[in-house]
Amino acid sequence: MIGSLRGILLERFEEGDRGEVLVEVAGVGYRVVVTPTTAVRLGEVGTEVFVHVHHHIREADQTLYGFLERAERACFEALLSAHGVGPSLALAVLGVHGPVELARLLADDDVAALCLVPGVGKKTATRLLVELKNSLDLPVVGVPGSPGDEVRPRSAVAEVQEALGGLGYTPDEVRTVLADLGGDDPAVLLREALQRLARA
Numbered sequence: 397m398i399g400s401l402r403g404i405l406l407e408r409f410e411e412g413d414r415g416e417v418l419v420e421v422a423g424v425g426y427r428v429v430v431t432p433t434t435a436v437r438l439g440e441v442g443t444e445v446f447v448h449v450h451h452h453i454r455e456a457d458q459t460l461y462g463f464l465e466r467a468e469r470a471c472f473e474a475l476l477s478a479h480g481v482g483p484s485l486a487l488a489v490l491g492v493h494g495p496v497e498l499a500r501l502l503a504d505d506d507v508a509a510l511c512l513v514p515g516v517g518k519k520t521a522t523r524l525l526v527e528l529k530n531s532l533d534l535p536v537v538g539v540p541g542s543p544g545d546e547v548r549p550r551s552a553v554a555e556v557q558e559a560l561g562g563l564g565y566t567p568d569e570v571r572t573v574l575a576d577l578g579g580d581d582p583a584v585l586l587r588e589a590l591q592r593l594a595r596a
Contacts, residue, residue: 398451398460401426405445408435414487417462419445428462429483431491437464452483461487467495478527480520489513489524502529503557505567556585565593 403421410416415435419426428447430438438445447462448469461483463469468490475486492513493501501509502525510521560570573589 398426398449400446400448401428401460401462402446403444405438405441405443408438408441410435414484414491417445419447419462426460428460429487430462431487433491434462434464434468459483463490465495471495471498474528475524478524481524485513485515488515498528501525504571505557556589559586560589560593569593 401419401421403419403426405417406420406425407418408415410432415430415432417428417430417435417438419428428449430447434447438447447464448466450461450463450469450472452459452461461469461472463472471490472483472486475481475489476483489498489510493509497509500506505525507518507521507525510516510524511518513521516524556574557570560573561567565573570589573592574585
């Protein structure tokens with residue numbers, strides 16, 4: 397299985413809503429499917445590039461999917477584990493939402509944001525939110541998204557959101573109260589959130 401490639405970028409071209417690049421490694425050219433954004437960010441033809449690779453094997457077909465960051469590949473593979481999601485849809489999701497954005501919308505249960513992905517309707521988006529929360533463990537940036545926001549593990553925020561939802565608080569109330577809370581311990585976050593809600 398191929399996990400990464402380091403070589404010279406020979407070609408870059410687009411195929412519909414995805415990109416493809418040709419990377420030469422030790423005299424062998426590898427065709428790698430990427431998002432259009434990744435194709436551009438790789439740089440100029442003729443320069444050395446490095447991509448993390450998911451080697452997708454299906455019956456007689458083999459395809460390499462390339463990513464600039466390890467987190468992007470992890471997201472891609474988590475998406476593939478979701479019911480009814482193939483490589484094309486997984487790549488389309490990452491073409492719209494990077495790892496940090498994806499973690500944020502999962503924490504916020506933001507169905508509308510997932511629906512921005514071509515081919516994803518409300519029903520599919522709702523199912524993806526549920527399935528991805530169980531398979532992704534990515535950092536989520538605090539709300540609102542300013543450069544100085546503290547980074548917290550998604551799992552802690554998700555646990556607190558679920559607990560508050562179970563207590564009858566609305567998603568808007570939960571988002572507001574978690575907006576600037578710090579820490580990555582679910583118990584501490586929950587206690588602070590409940591104190592704020594009580595004061596409100």
